[in-house]
Amino acid sequence: MTAQRRLLVRIIQDSSRHLDVATLLEIARKQDAAIDRATVYRTIALLKEHRLIDELDLMHIEGEKHYYEAKTSRDHCHMACFRCGAIMEYVSPSFDRLKKEMVQQSGFQIRVVRLEVGGICKRCQENGK
Amino acid sequence: MTAQRRLLVRIIQDSSRHLDVATLLEIARKQDAAIDRATVYRTIALLKEHRLIDELDLMHIEGEKHYYEAKTSRDHCHMACFRCGAIMEYVSPSFDRLKKEMVQQSGFQIRVVRLEVGGICKRCQENGK
DNA sequence: ATAACTGCAAATCTTTTGCTTACAG
DNA sequence: CTGTAAGCAAAAGATTTGCAGTTAT
Numbered sequence: 358m359t360a361q362r363r364l365l366v367r368i369i370q371d372s373s374r375h376l377d378v379a380t381l382l383e384i385a386r387k388q389d390a391a392i393d394r395a396t397v398y399r400t401i402a403l404l405k406e407h408r409l410i411d412e413l414d415l416m417h418i419e420g421e422k423h424y425y426e427a428k429t430s431r432d433h434c435h436m437a438c439f440r441c442g443a444i445m446e447y448v449s450p451s452f453d454r455l456k457k458e459m460v461q462q463s464g465f466q467i468r469v470v471r472l473e474v475g476g477i478c479k480r481c482q483e484n485g486k
Numbered sequence: 487m488t489a490q491r492r493l494l495v496r497i498i499q500d501s502s503r504h505l506d507v508a509t510l511l512e513i514a515r516k517q518d519a520a521i522d523r524a525t526v527y528r529t530i531a532l533l534k535e536h537r538l539i540d541e542l543d544l545m546h547i548e549g550e551k552h553y554y555e556a557k558t559s560r561d562h563c564h565m566a567c568f569r570c571g572a573i574m575e576y577v578s579p580s581f582d583r584l585k586k587e588m589v590q591q592s593g594f595q596i597r598v599v600r601l602e603v604g605g606i607c608k609r610c611q612e613n614g615k
Numbered sequence: 616a617t618a619a620c621t622g623c624a625a626a627t628c629t630t631t632t633g634c635t636t637a638c639a640g
Numbered sequence: 641c642t643g644t645a646a647g648c649a650a651a652a653g654a655t656t657t658g659c660a661g662t663t664a665t
Contacts, residue, residue, distance in 0.1 A: 359620065359664085378654080393622050398655065414543055416598060421550065421630070422654060436594050445594070451587055455580040463576060464608030465565050469545060472601045479593030488639085488645065507629080522647050527630065550655070551629060 361385075361392055365400045366409070366427075375413055375424035375435075375444060401425060408468070416475035418442060432456065432470050438478035440485070445478065490514075490521055494529045495538070504542055504553035504564075504573060530554060537597070545604035547571060561585065561599050567607035569614070574607065 358366075368384050369376060376384075378397055385392050404410040404425075413424040416437045434447040452472065460467055477485070487495075497513050498505060505513075507526055514521050533539040533554075542553040545566045563576040581601065589596060606614070 361621080391622075395623080395656080396621060399620080414600075416600070417541075420653065434588065436588070436592065438594075439597065445592065447588055447592060449584065449587060449591075451580065451584045455578065455584055458578060458580055459563065459565070459576055459603065462578075463565065463574065464611070465567075465574070465603065466606040466611055467603055468568065468605040470601075470603050471543075471545070472599075474588065474594065474596055474599050476597040477595040482593070482595055490646075520647075524631080524648080525646060528645080531631095549628065 361389060361396055362400045362403070364388060364392070365397060366404065369404075369410060369425055370427040372426075375415065375426050377422045377424050379422070381425070411469065411471070413471065414473060415444060416473055418475070432472075434472040434474060436474040436476065436478070438481055439475055440477055440481040443478055443480075447474075490518060490525055491529045491532070493517060493521070494526060495533065498533075498539060498554055499556045501555075504544065504555050506551045506553050508551070510554070540598065540600070542600065543602060544573060545602055547604070561601075563601040563603060565603045565605065565607070567610055568604055569606055569610040572607055572609075576603075 364385055365381065368381060372384075374380075378394070378401070382392070382394055382397050385397070401410070401412075405412060409428055410425050411428055413426065413435060415424050415435055416439075418437045418439065419442065431448055432452060434449075434452060436445040436447055437443075438445075456467065456470060459465065493514055494510065497510060501513075503509075507523070507530070511521070511523055511526050514526070530539070530541075534541060538557055539554050540557055542555065542564060544553050544564060545568075547566045547568065548571065560577055561581065563578075563581060565574040565576055566572075567574075585596065585599060588594060
């Protein structure tokens with residue numbers, strides 16, 4: 358793995374936010390001004406293949422771009438607030454159970470799971486009254 | 487509602503497949519050759535707002551485009567096979583339960599839910615041996 | 616040497632927008 | 641009349657690709 362790729366991986370892993378390509382590129386350029394958009398895309402493709410990162414759509418809350426996060430030990434759901442744009446994560450044993458059930462009942466071999474929810478977060482509901 | 491919009495709605499409702507915009511346009515043009523891509527997009531935006539259709543990504547199995555389906559009474563999950571491209575639907579009480587749990591625990595008001603899975607379908611696993 | 620990686624620019628694909636004309640309430 | 645819808649063409653946004661030069665094995 359090259360230095361540029363290591364840099365990109367590190368940024369994704371260290372970030373608490375979900376990064377889109379433009380943001381990832383911007384951050385990376387602070388440490389390596391020469392890094393190119395194409396390299397970012399190519400690295401992401403690799404990381405996806407190796408299942409080191411997950412790709413998110415986040416209900417396309419802000420254009421059609423994708424967001425990325427380092428794979429965690431536990432799959433989780435993303436809830437995107439259409440009003441304030443906040444992204445919340447949700448982990449639950451029920452989600453794990455559902456996945457297991459899907460595999461058992463359909464024989465499908467799961468490689469990626471994406472559960473995304475769009476709506477209005479609690480705060481916005483209260484503020485919007 | 488105009489005739490063109492009714493036509494588009496009818497096509498989406500009657501289709502057993504999940505339609506992308508290009509396909510939807512192609513089908514619509516057989517009945518109204520003048521219909522424009524922009525009209526399709528504008529109609530889809532309306533139908534989404536009114537929650538008459540759901541937008542799917544289907545793990546971007548074939549480019550970045552979206553797919554659409556008429557909303558059914560029951561939310562369901564889509565499983566996309568990376569090998570043969572098949573899309574399978576999966577309905578389960580566990581899914582309903584998970585949604586309810588999410589609402590209760592987070593106070594989030596859900597407007598759209600999308601559970602998509604990518605992997606290898608049973609048939610392809612067997613054929614691929 | 617050989618194969619993989621990179622930057623750059625151009626191409627592609629999908630979706631959105633501005634503007635003018637046409638239609639519906 | 642007045643507002644909404646439609647067609648057209650151009651723009652915008654995100655991602656991919658070809659190619660020539662570079663680096664790593």
